[in-house]
Amino acid sequence: xxxxxxxxxxxxxxxxxxxxxxxxxxxxxxxxxxxxxxxxxxxxxxxxxxxxxxxxxxxxxxxxxxxxxxxxxxxxxxxxxxxxxxxxxxxxxxxxxxxxxxxxxxxxxxxxxxxxxxxxxxxxxxxxxxxxxxxxxxxxxxxxxxxxxxxxxxxxxxxxxxxxxxxxxxxxxxxxxxxxxxxxxxxxxxxxxxxxxxxxxxxxxxxxxxxxxxxxxxxxxxxxxxxxxxxxxxxxxxxxxxxxxxxxxxxxxxxxxxxxxxxxxxxxxxxxxxxxxxxxxxxxxxxxxxxxxxxxxxxxxxxxxxxxxxxxxxxxxxxxxxxxxxxxxxxxxxxxxxxxxxxxxxxxxxxxxxxxxxxxxxxxxxxxxxxxxxxxxxxxxxxxxxxxxxxxxxxxxxxxxxxxxxxxxxxxxxxxxxxxxxxxxxxxxxxxxxxx
Amino acid sequence: xxxxxxxxxxxxxxxxxxxxxxxxxxxxxxxxxxxxxxxxxxxxxxxxxxxxxxxxxxxxxxxxxxxxxxxxxxxxxxxxxxxxxxxxxxxxxxxxxxxxxxxxxxxxxxxxxxxxxxxxxxxxxxxxxxxxxxxxxxxxxxxxxxxxxxxxxxxxxxxxxxxxxxxxxxxxxxxxxxxxxxxxxxxxxxxxxxxxxxxxxxxxxxxxxxxxxxxxxxxxxxxxxxxxxxxxxxxxxxxxxxxxxxxxxxxxxxxxxxxxxxxxxxxxxxxxxxxxxxxxxxxxxxxx
Numbered sequence: 001x002x003x004x005x006x007x008x009x010x011x012x013x014x015x016x017x018x019x020x021x022x023x024x025x026x027x028x029x030x031x032x033x034x035x036x037x038x039x040x041x042x043x044x045x046x047x048x049x050x051x052x053x054x055x056x057x058x059x060x061x062x063x064x065x066x067x068x069x070x071x072x073x074x075x076x077x078x079x080x081x082x083x084x085x086x087x088x089x090x091x092x093x094x095x096x097x098x099x100x101x102x103x104x105x106x107x108x109x110x111x112x113x114x115x116x117x118x119x120x121x122x123x124x125x126x127x128x129x130x131x132x133x134x135x136x137x138x139x140x141x142x143x144x145x146x147x148x149x150x151x152x153x154x155x156x157x158x159x160x161x162x163x164x165x166x167x168x169x170x171x172x173x174x175x176x177x178x179x180x181x182x183x184x185x186x187x188x189x190x191x192x193x194x195x196x197x198x199x200x201x202x203x204x205x206x207x208x209x210x211x212x213x214x215x216x217x218x219x220x221x222x223x224x225x226x227x228x229x230x231x232x233x234x235x236x237x238x239x240x241x242x243x244x245x246x247x248x249x250x251x252x253x254x255x256x257x258x259x260x261x262x263x264x265x266x267x268x269x270x271x272x273x274x275x276x277x278x279x280x281x282x283x284x285x286x287x288x289x290x291x292x293x294x295x296x297x298x299x300x301x302x303x304x305x306x307x308x309x310x311x312x313x314x315x316x317x318x319x320x321x322x323x324x325x326x327x328x329x330x331x332x333x334x335x336x337x338x339x340x341x342x343x344x345x346x347x348x349x350x351x352x353x354x355x356x357x358x359x360x361x362x363x364x365x366x367x368x369x370x371x372x373x374x375x376x377x378x379x380x381x382x383x384x385x386x387x388x389x390x391x392x393x394x395x396x397x398x399x400x401x402x403x404x405x406x407x408x409x410x411x412x413x414x415x416x417x418x419x420x421x422x423x424x425x426x427x428x429x430x431x432x433x434x435x436x
Numbered sequence: 437x438x439x440x441x442x443x444x445x446x447x448x449x450x451x452x453x454x455x456x457x458x459x460x461x462x463x464x465x466x467x468x469x470x471x472x473x474x475x476x477x478x479x480x481x482x483x484x485x486x487x488x489x490x491x492x493x494x495x496x497x498x499x500x501x502x503x504x505x506x507x508x509x510x511x512x513x514x515x516x517x518x519x520x521x522x523x524x525x526x527x528x529x530x531x532x533x534x535x536x537x538x539x540x541x542x543x544x545x546x547x548x549x550x551x552x553x554x555x556x557x558x559x560x561x562x563x564x565x566x567x568x569x570x571x572x573x574x575x576x577x578x579x580x581x582x583x584x585x586x587x588x589x590x591x592x593x594x595x596x597x598x599x600x601x602x603x604x605x606x607x608x609x610x611x612x613x614x615x616x617x618x619x620x621x622x623x624x625x626x627x628x629x630x631x632x633x634x635x636x637x638x639x640x641x642x643x644x645x646x647x648x649x650x651x652x653x654x655x656x657x658x659x660x661x662x663x664x665x666x667x668x669x670x671x672x673x674x675x676x677x678x679x680x681x682x683x684x685x686x687x688x689x690x691x692x693x694x695x696x697x698x699x700x701x702x703x704x705x706x707x708x709x710x711x712x713x714x715x716x717x718x719x720x721x722x723x724x
Binding site: 032033034187188217218219220221222223224225226227229230231233234236237250253254257261262263264279282283284285 | 437440443444447448543548549550551552553554555558560566567569572640641642643645648651682683686687690691692693694697
């Protein structure tokens with residue numbers, strides 16, 4: 001029935017003082033899932049704050065933000081997402097679009113945005129191809145597309161690759177395993193392909209250029225699989241020490257529960273969007289402890305001065321820690337900043353202002369490159385390595401990260417509040433003294 | 437690897453078989469192609485979730501859930517399905533509507549987030565070097581007991597005789613003094629019981645959420661058709677074949693494990709090319 005309701009678009013006026021001019025922003029996401037709910041929560045919080053502060057002043061006129069909730073139902077394959085965005089533009093008359101999640105749907109939804117010349121700030125989909133090969137090859141058509149979060153797939157792969165290296169180092173240091181064996185379990189989705197390819201290549205490459213380990217296999221369950229017990233049996237049979245995960249959908253919960261419940265003797269690290277959520281331990285029945293993932297927010301870690309106030313407000317209002325899709329919060333602030341600088345709501349003027357954005361957001365300093373992608377790296381966006389320890393998501397990276405020890409030996413990146421990575425105790429028990 | 441495939445395949449077979457037998461029984465006797473069958477399995481999972489959360493022990497939670505599912509199922513059958521039972525296409529749509537209605541009700545009362553039911557049998561055991569959850573073993577035992585119980589009822593009791601008679605020829609059974617409508621209602625209740633037991637068994641193993649009925653429905657339909665519509669033995673064997681096909685794909689084609697259901701269904705299509713009536717379709721009349 002969700003599919004029947006997917007076309008139901010709710011318009012919600014947010015905040016106060018909507019008696020003046022309004023800017024209508026369509027928030028696109030799979031609203032029946034936590035990823036879409038956080039799209040909406042993040043946007044709601046930003047809109048309320050901006051409206052409470054008097055709105056956005058453009059050429060002497062005050063505008064308040066009005067959000068339009070667009071349920072793209074994009075977790076399920078099908079054409080609903082495109083129809084939802086088209087209705088938002090044509091019937092509900094949104095001025096801007098933010099959000100999106102599943103790359104396969106986003107490729108089509110952003111085509112609609114390009115058709116109607118609507119600015120779409122992507123906050124949720126990582127695939128490089130959403131911008132690469134579009135903004136650079138056909139600027140006039142695709143100049144309306146920008147990505148706020150996450151960083152593109154290849155940068156995500158670099159972060160997750162660094163995190164995998166951290167875990168492999170922990171195996172060498174604590175268990176004396178010189179060449180850790182790595183298995184990959186990745187959901188079958190377009191965005192995951194680049195991450196999988198890079199990790200497969202680098203896992204086997206010798207140190208210091210690669211990770212100095214051994215890749216023992218890759219499993220690709222459906223993003224909506226309801227059990228991965230068989231995959232985990234196969235991973236254990238392959239003799240893996242570490243399983244590298246690439247999950248954005250509900251299969252991440254399934255994996256965490258089966259892994260902890262069966263105490264599979266492998267450490268986990270990688271990307272697992274569901275493990276960024278406050279309800280992770282509840283959803284996995286408590287079996288998701290020690291899960292490690294790329295994340296944006298973690299307990300007590302201030303990436304910028306805006307991070308902790310945002311996380312606190314979000315938690316107070318919604319009772320949860322924000323997922324990365326709550327980056328719609330930053331997307332709205334970045335859009336508002338660009339509109340103010342442009343002094344106009346005219347699309348080309350806002351695009352020009354967005355292109356020269358240099359904005360300190362909750363997730364780091366956002367500067368767009370020539371593809372309209374946020375720049376990844378020290379002093380820009382890095383992301384976090386997050387592990388569930390003692391009932392909370394705690395950041396273990398970047399702690400003492402040297403991005404380029406050869407060229408910049410003095411450059412060490414670390415955020416206050418990070419803690420060391422912990423190998424799960426049953427994994428330590430299994431491999432300590434075992435045939436390595 | 438053989439042990440892994442055997443163990444994982446058996447566990448999956450147990451769940452699929454429990455669902456397929458309930459579905460096959462209802463179709464075989466009642467001639468009702470009940471697309472809502474796996475929705476009752478979903479309702480049972482939520483029932484267990486609710487009762488366990490209120491502090492009831494698992495056996496009492498299972499008992500109350502089964503009673504509730506049977507009551508809800510029979511009420512829905514009486515109001516929505518029985519009046520249109522003679523029109524097969526209408527029955528299909530009506531049962532699908534019932535499934536979606538149940539899904540939306542659960543969405544309203546429990547929300548869309550994934551829920552977890554604590555295992556009645558936590559921990560795991562190693563069998564032939566394979567790590568097998570104790571809950572999975574309990575599921576397998578429950579499946580065996582359910583299937584054995586169903587077989588005993590059908591083959592060793594007067595009720596079973598009436599059910600088999602009604603399945604063979606409803607009109608003749610009616611003429612012989614069997615209350616066919618009552619027998620059909622009893623079979624529906626038996627189907628709901630099997631669905632609720634399957635739901636209770638897998639609730640701690642699978643994510644409990646309002647769309648959890650869709651994937652099993654595809655598999656159950658495939659198992660029943662593969663085995664031969666109306667054949668209970670065929671339903672069980674169809675379920676086992678599909679379950680093992682899924683597990684084999686995971687172990688033999690790791691990079692294509694997302695294709696496991698598609699490949700299982702492809703096997704079904706290949707069987708149809710050789711035996712369009714399904715594996716036991718020709719002998720279905722005797723079987724019933």
